[in-house]
Amino acid sequence: MATAKKNARVKLHGSYGIERAEELAQQLKSALAENDDGSRVLLELDLAGVTELDLSAIQLLYAAKKSALAGGGDLLLVGMLKPALSARLRSSTLISTHAADGPALAEALPSFLNTEATR
Amino acid sequence: MIDKFKDAFREEAYELLSQLEDILLELEASPKDLELINAAFRAIHTIKGSAGMFGFEKPGRFAHDLENLLDACRAGKREVDKTVIDLTLRARDKIRAMIEQDESEGSFDEEAQLLIHEFRAACTGYCEDKAQPQATAPSAAAQRDGQASPSAAPAGAGGIRSYRIRLVPARDIFLSGTRPLKLLEELAALSVMSAVANFSAVPSLDTLDPEACYTSWDAILSTDKGIDAIRDVFIFVEDQCELSIDELGEADDEEGHTKKLGEILLERGAIQKPALDDALKSQRKLGEVLIDTHAVSSSELQAALAEQDHLKRVQEKHVDTGSSVRVASEKLDQLVDLVGEMVTLQARLSRTSGELADTGLSSIAEQLERLVSQLRDNAMSIRMLPIGSTFSKFRRVVRDLSRDLGKQVDLLTEGEDTELDKTVIERLNDPLVHIIRNSLDHGIEQPHERKAKGKPEGGTICLSASHSGATVEIRVSDDGNGLNLEAIRNKARERGIMGPNEELSEQDTMQLIFRPSFSTAQNVSAVSGRGVGMDVVKREIDALGGGVYLESKPGQGTTVVLSIPLTLAIIEGLLVRIGGERFVIPLSCVEACVELEEQEGLSEDGSALIHYRGDLIPIVDLRRSFAVPGEQPALRQVVVANDQGTRTGYVVDAVIGDYQTVIKPLGRLFKEAEGISGATILGDGTVALIIDHKRVSEAARRQKGRVH
Amino acid sequence: MTILVIDDSAAIRQSITYILQQEGYTTVEASDGLEGLAKLDGGDKFDCIITDVNMPNMDGISFIRKARENPKFKFTPILVLTTESQGSKMNEGKEAGATGWIVKPFSADKLLAVVKKVAE
Numbered sequence: 032m033a034t035a036k037k038n039a040r041v042k043l044h045g046s047y048g049i050e051r052a053e054e055l056a057q058q059l060k061s062a063l064a065e066n067d068d069g070s071r072v073l074l075e076l077d078l079a080g081v082t083e084l085d086l087s088a089i090q091l092l093y094a095a096k097k098s099a100l101a102g103g104g105d106l107l108l109v110g111m112l113k114p115a116l117s118a119r120l121r122s123s124t125l126i127s128t129h130a131a132d133g134p135a136l137a138e139a140l141p142s143f144l145n146t147e148a149t150r
Numbered sequence: 151m152i153d154k155f156k157d158a159f160r161e162e163a164y165e166l167l168s169q170l171e172d173i174l175l176e177l178e179a180s181p182k183d184l185e186l187i188n189a190a191f192r193a194i195h196t197i198k199g200s201a202g203m204f205g206f207e208k209p210g211r212f213a214h215d216l217e218n219l220l221d222a223c224r225a226g227k228r229e230v231d232k233t234v235i236d237l238t239l240r241a242r243d244k245i246r247a248m249i250e251q252d253e254s255e256g257s258f259d260e261e262a263q264l265l266i267h268e269f270r271a272a273c274t275g276y277c278e279d280k281a282q283p284q285a286t287a288p289s290a291a292a293q294r295d296g297q298a299s300p301s302a303a304p305a306g307a308g309g310i311r312s313y314r315i316r317l318v319p320a321r322d323i324f325l326s327g328t329r330p331l332k333l334l335e336e337l338a339a340l341s342v343m344s345a346v347a348n349f350s351a352v353p354s355l356d357t358l359d360p361e362a363c364y365t366s367w368d369a370i371l372s373t374d375k376g377i378d379a380i381r382d383v384f385i386f387v388e389d390q391c392e393l394s395i396d397e398l399g400e401a402d403d404e405e406g407h408t409k410k411l412g413e414i415l416l417e418r419g420a421i422q423k424p425a426l427d428d429a430l431k432s433q434r435k436l437g438e439v440l441i442d443t444h445a446v447s448s449s450e451l452q453a454a455l456a457e458q459d460h461l462k463r464v465q466e467k468h469v470d471t472g473s474s475v476r477v478a479s480e481k482l483d484q485l486v487d488l489v490g491e492m493v494t495l496q497a498r499l500s501r502t503s504g505e506l507a508d509t510g511l512s513s514i515a516e517q518l519e520r521l522v523s524q525l526r527d528n529a530m531s532i533r534m535l536p537i538g539s540t541f542s543k544f545r546r547v548v549r550d551l552s553r554d555l556g557k558q559v560d561l562l563t564e565g566e567d568t569e570l571d572k573t574v575i576e577r578l579n580d581p582l583v584h585i586i587r588n589s590l591d592h593g594i595e596q597p598h599e600r601k602a603k604g605k606p607e608g609g610t611i612c613l614s615a616s617h618s619g620a621t622v623e624i625r626v627s628d629d630g631n632g633l634n635l636e637a638i639r640n641k642a643r644e645r646g647i648m649g650p651n652e653e654l655s656e657q658d659t660m661q662l663i664f665r666p667s668f669s670t671a672q673n674v675s676a677v678s679g680r681g682v683g684m685d686v687v688k689r690e691i692d693a694l695g696g697g698v699y700l701e702s703k704p705g706q707g708t709t710v711v712l713s714i715p716l717t718l719a720i721i722e723g724l725l726v727r728i729g730g731e732r733f734v735i736p737l738s739c740v741e742a743c744v745e746l747e748e749q750e751g752l753s754e755d756g757s758a759l760i761h762y763r764g765d766l767i768p769i770v771d772l773r774r775s776f777a778v779p780g781e782q783p784a785l786r787q788v789v790v791a792n793d794q795g796t797r798t799g800y801v802v803d804a805v806i807g808d809y810q811t812v813i814k815p816l817g818r819l820f821k822e823a824e825g826i827s828g829a830t831i832l833g834d835g836t837v838a839l840i841i842d843h844k845r846v847s848e849a850a851r852r853q854k855g856r857v858h
Numbered sequence: 859m860t861i862l863v864i865d866d867s868a869a870i871r872q873s874i875t876y877i878l879q880q881e882g883y884t885t886v887e888a889s890d891g892l893e894g895l896a897k898l899d900g901g902d903k904f905d906c907i908i909t910d911v912n913m914p915n916m917d918g919i920s921f922i923r924k925a926r927e928n929p930k931f932k933f934t935p936i937l938v939l940t941t942e943s944q945g946s947k948m949n950e951g952k953e954a955g956a957t958g959w960i961v962k963p964f965s966a967d968k969l970l971a972v973v974k975k976v977a978e
Contacts, residue, residue, distance in 0.1 A: 038764065049324045049933045052360035060355050086331050087324060090352050090364055098355040111701070114612070114627050114709055118564070123331040124338050124345040124369070141347050142448060148354075155876070159869035192912050199912075199941045200870050202963030210963075325926070327935040327957035327976065336975065386958035386976070389949075606882075 037070045039063075042110075044080040047088035055088055059095040063102065071104035078133050079110030089125065093146060100148035108133030159204040160249055166193045167246050174235050174242070181230040190238065191220040197245065207255050209248040212262055215269040216241045222273060233272055241265055310341075310374045311397055312461065314418070317384075318366040318392040321359075328387055330363060336383045337371065344460035345369035348449040368453035370398075370460040398461075411436050414457050420450040479572065482533050489522075489529045494831055496522045497809070530571070537615045537624075538566030540575055544586055548611060551590050558607055559594055564614035570622050574714060577694060578624070581687040585626045585710045586611060588684065593630030593708050603705065605629065621696070621738055627709040633702040635659050657796075658851070660700040664688035695827060697793065697844050723830075723840065725809040726789060726802040728773050729780035732838040734809060734830055735800065739843050741792040743805050745785065760799055762790055768850045769799035775825065775846070776839075791843050798847035825849070859977065860884040860902065864894040864921065865910040865939060870962075874908060877966045878973070891916025895924055898931055906977035907931070908960070910939045911947050919947075919954045926955040935976040 041062045047055055063072050074095070078084075092108070099106040111132045120126045126139035137143050170193040177186045194217050201210030216238065222228040244262055258266065315337070319330050337343060351364040358364070371380065377395060384393055412430060415421045421440070429439045437455065440446045446454075496519055503515040541563045552559040570578075594600075594609035601607050612627045635656060642648035642662050654662075664684050691698050696714040715738070723734035724743075744762065746769075759766045769788055772778070788799040809832075827842035861883050865871040868889070875885045886902060888894040890913040898904070907925065911918040918938055925931045938951035938959040948959050957976045960969060 049329070049361060052324075056355065056358065056360040063355065085329060086363065086365055087360060090349065091355075091358070091360060093349045093352040094355045094358045097352070101354060114625065114701070118612070118614070122338060123335040124343060125331065125334075125347055141349060141452060143349075145448070155869050155873040158872060159867075162867055162869045189914075192914065195912050195941075196867050199910075199939075199962045200867050203873065204869065207963075324933055326952065326955055327933055329976075332975070386952075389952065 038073050038075065040075045040077060040109075042077040042080055046083035047081060048083060048085045049087045052087040052091065055091050056094075059091060060098075063095065063099055063104070063106075072099060072102060073104050074099055074106045075109050076106060076133070077110040078108055078112055078116075078136070081116055082113060083116060083119065089140070092140075093143065096143065096146045097148055100146065108137040112136060156204050159200055159206070163197050163201070163206075163249055164246065166197055167242055169193055170242050171239070174239055177230060178232075178235050181235075184224075187220070187224050187230060191217070191224045194220055194238075201249075205254045206249060208253050208258070209245045212241075212248065212258065212266065213245060215266050215273070219269050219273050228273075237265070237268055237272060241269070310372050311376075312370060312372040313377065313380060314394075314396045314398055314457065315369040315371060315380065316367070316392070316394045317369070319363045319387070320390045321362045321364070323363045323387065323390050324361055326387075326390065328390065330365065333383055333387065334367065334369075337369065337380070340371060340375055340379060340383070341373035342460070342463070343369055343371045344456045346449070346453045346456045348453070350447065350449050368449075368456070370457045372460070409458060409461060411454060411458055414454045415440075415446060415450070418450070418454060418457075420446045420454060482529075482572075486529050486533060489526050492522055493526055497832070531569075533572045534569040535572050535575055536566060537568050537570050537575055537578075537622075538563075540579055540582070541566055541613055541615075543579070544582065544613060547583060547586060548590065551587060555590065556596065557590065557594055557609060558597060559590055559609045559611055562610060562612045564612065565616045568615035568617060568622055570615075570714065574694060577690060578712070578714065581690045581712070582613075582624070582626070584684065584687050585712075586613070589626060589628040589630065589708065589710075593628040593632075595631055621713045621715055624712040624714060625709055626712075627707060629707040632704040632706055632708055633660055633663070633700065634704075635702075638662050657700070660702060663700075664698060692844075723809045724789065725806040725832075725838065726772075726787075726800075727804045727806055728776070728802050729778040731776070731778050732806070732832065732836070733772065733776075733802070734838050734840045735789055735791060736840070736843060737808065739791040739793055740789060741797065742790045744788050744790065744799075746788045746801055760788065762797065762799065765797060767797040767799050769801055770846060770850045771801045772841075773801070773803070791847065793844055793847055796847060796851070798843070798850050800841070800846075859905045860886065861973070861977075862886050862888065862894065862897055862902075862904045862907045862909075864888045864891065864908065864913070864918070866890050866913040867910070870910070870939070874969065877969055880966075881970055883973075890914055891918060891921030891924075894921050898925055898928055904931070904934060906973060907934060907936045908939060908973075909936065911951065919950055922951065922954040922956050937972060937976065 039062050041058065043055075059074075062074055076092070076095075092106070096106045109132070112135075117126070117136070120136075126136065170190060173186055173190045173193070177183065177190065180186070194213050198210050198213035198217055201207065201213065219228070219234065220238070223230050223234060228234070244265060248262075317330075317333070319328075323330060334345060338345070346368050348366045348368065349364070351366070352358065353364070373379065377397065380395055384391070387393075412421075412426050416423065416426060425445050429436060429443065429445055432439045437451055441448055441451060496515075500515045500519055503511040544563075545561055548559055548561040589611050594611070595603070595605075597607040600609065610629050612625070614627075615622060615624045617623075638659050639648065639654065642654075642659075643650055647662065647665065648654060664687070688698055691712055691714070694714055696712060699711040699713070701709040701711065722737040724737050724740050726733050726735060742762075746760075758769050760769050767790065773782060783803055787802050787805050789802060789805065790797055790799050825842050825846045826839050827845075828840045829837050830840060832838050859882075861878055863871055863874050863878070863885055864887075865874070866889050871887050871889070875887060878885050886897055886904070888897050891909070892915045894907075894909060895916070909918040909921055916924075922936055922938070925934070925936065935957040936955065938947065938956045939962055940947045940951070940959050941962045951959060958972060960972050
């Protein structure tokens with residue numbers, strides 16, 4: 032059983048609305064499928080360059096977390112969020128804290144940290 | 151609607167009417183030509199549709215029955231015969247006359263009434279009764295949209311009601327251009343709302359359709375705007391989602407009774423009575439039991455907890471306005487001081503009782519500890535005030551100043567409800583004024599510059615406050631030009647603060663503006679730019695035990711972040727030991743404690759880097775920093791502290807544990823003592839120093855910068 | 859924000875355009891569905907589309923169906939202009955892929971409120 036972990040870091044840039052959902056899904060899939068040697072993927076998703084995340088994108092974060100866990104890896108959110116983005120997420124009540132960075136967002140998203148692996 | 155378009159409408163109507171005349175004459179010759187019938191219908195329909203918008207409400211109403219008749223013909227329900235053509239021609243003339251004579255409203259004359267009567271007669275038996283347009287409207291909400299709704303009456307005079315809303319959008323909701331988050335945003339804007347999004351239906355990546363919606367919401371909303379205002383939010387999506395809106399029973403605010411979790415779960419239909427009763431028999435917390443036994447899902451539980459919390463909050467607000475007492479603030483200060491002393495004494499008692507190993511005494515000490523902790527929270531909460539009152543003062547500042555500077559600036563505020571210790575709020579006023587002035591003067595550009603950059607001419611300053619752990623974070627963001635790092639570096643070199651070849655990181659460079667007499671403004675204006683201001687801010691915030699940070703994006707704006715401790719007098723700390731000395735590290739910044747691998751590359755001066763969660767962080771050997779004498783143990787601990795994303799590790803001999811402590815300021819003699827923010831008296835009467843984490847970590851980073 | 863306004867009535871089109879421009883929106887006009895489709899192909903990006911239903915050459919419903927087939931406008935908010943008597947048009951519009959509707963006659967405030975509701 033391979034236990035090696037391989038870090039992968041993906042930087043997201045710009046506005047992720049529903050128009051880019053398909054693109055983001057592909058990006059996440061390929062980032063999680065990178066290791067052929069069986070090592071687990073520890074995917075760090077850098078949100079510092081993101082100006083907007085709509086519902087479709089947030090759903091994809093959950094889906095990617097589930098897939099990563101199912102593969103024995105994990106998905107972490109990192110990077111400082113743009114104030115406008117965290118304000119937007121707050122005004123749509125997706126998060127209630129003033130999450131300022133990726134880990135804080137992961138904590139603030141409902142049950143994101145308790146996401147369980149599904150296949 | 152708008153008078154200037156009245157003539158345009160009139161001309162258009164004349165043209166349509168003359169087209170209609172031609173069409174009708176042609177139609178007389180070939181009454182089965184569907185194309186022609188459609189054209190006739192369209193002409194009347196267009197006139198009817200726009201008439202009302204340009205002040206011709208009367209011809210619009212008149213055209214309504216004619217439209218029905220033509221619609222029946224169009225649908226093949228009625229033949230186009232001489233009666234239809236004749237009637238339509240006469241009606242056409244009448245409409246034209248009405249428009250010519252500017253008949254905008256009032257009752258129909260005899261001729262018009264006769265015509266309407268005839269349309270209806272000609273329609274009888276052929277058309278569906280469209281005389282009541284609402285009959286075919288798709289939904290109740292759409293009806294209200296059309297006309298003033300009788301049910302829109304407010305729900306009681308100023309009565310705030312709470313509603314439970316459940317929203318499950320259809321999977322394909324995105325495909326109609328709908329953005330579910332916007333609905334939530336709109337709903338939240340109605341008033342106080344707590345919403346819990348449920349993502350449990352989101353599948354894993356390989357089975358997910360990225361363009362489908364898997365999220366649902368449970369929300370509780372308290373508003374005085376009535377249920378119709380809520381329904382209106384969903385007017386376009388009623389058929390595209392499962393939506394339920396239930397009014398909650400009158401909040402039972404006698405004796406401040408709040409609903410129990412079980413009650414709420416029952417009401418929500420998340421659990422049946424027998425299952426609930428079973429769970430209640432257990433001695434543990436209801437929520438835990440229910441999750442463990444899979445009686446309810448965690449999302450259902452979260453939604454119910456959110457509801458409970460929301461109702462409590464709304465109720466507290468309600469009670470707040472009911473009765474209050476004015477008390478001199480010195481009395482409160484005294485109370486807090488006394489409570490502070492009590493906390494210290496309590497810690498001593500706990501410690502002593504622990505040493506004596508007397509079970510009777512220990513149990514008393516434990517009970518007392520709970521009471522004291524409640525008393526402390528209570529006393530502190532009395533001194534807490536919402537920061538909103540300070541925010542509103544800044545509106546005036548922004549208004550006056552932007553006028554003086556010839557700029558257009560809007561002030562947005564957020565989180566006015568955030569509560570802070572009264573004394574802290576008072577001391578925040580000046581620093582905030584400085585920061586806002588700076589943003590206005592240096593940050594936000596002149597309207598023409600903004601326009602040239604493609605920004606809106608008016609700038610925005612956003613002032614927000616929020617809780618973040620044991621601190622309150624106040625952010626002042628502007629959408630101006632951002633900090634010019636190069637200019638700051640040049641200035642620093644000019645002043646000799648920075649060596650000619652020295653490089654500083656972005657954050658360190660930005661921190662330079664907090665130095666005394668440091669201003670890069672090209673012109674000194676009356677408002678700011680004299681180099682007084684930001685250093686005052688820094689000093690004041692430091693004195694409050696807080697921190698100032700900057701975020702800046704060239705061309706996009708600057709954010710000043712103030713991180714302020716909730717209260718001044720008491721902190722939660724982590725007690726650590728080095729040799730015979732004890733120190734307190736504020737718990738709010740402690741992230742983890744790890745063991746120090748044997749002498750993991752400690753250099754001469756005790757500084758080093760260690761690996762932590764894939765990060766390289768500098769560590770500081772406190773034994774060296776504070777010159778603690780004595781033999782260093784083989785096994786030591788590193789306390790990892792996190793300050794706005796920057797981590798620093800502190801090497802200590804041992805971690806003793808959590809410690810709630812009253813801060814005693816150090817005397818003037820120690821004013822220059824770097825790295826110490828205060829002292830505290832421990833349970834055994836000895837003194838422990840409180841580590842000024844921000845200063846020490848800054849120093850560590852500076853040192854690290856030099857090493858490299 | 860750029861909004862495409864499609865209506866065969868110049869008076870309506872111009873008044874909508876006027877209201878929107880007062881609020882700082884950019885507008886593009888088209889007088890029927892066909893012209894509207896031509897604007898979509900013209901390379902402009904529209905943040906919102908407002909279309910009448912009854913129009914010569916191509917009606918609003920057909921326009922919406924066609925617009926939704928264009929990947930660029932698959933998720934763009936589309937508002938249908940309709941009159942009260944045409945309740946069924948609201949449903950037809952929604953089935954074709956419209957986001958919402960504006961009932962004629964409408965005030966400037968109402969128009970702006972609906973645009974803000976679905977777009978931005």
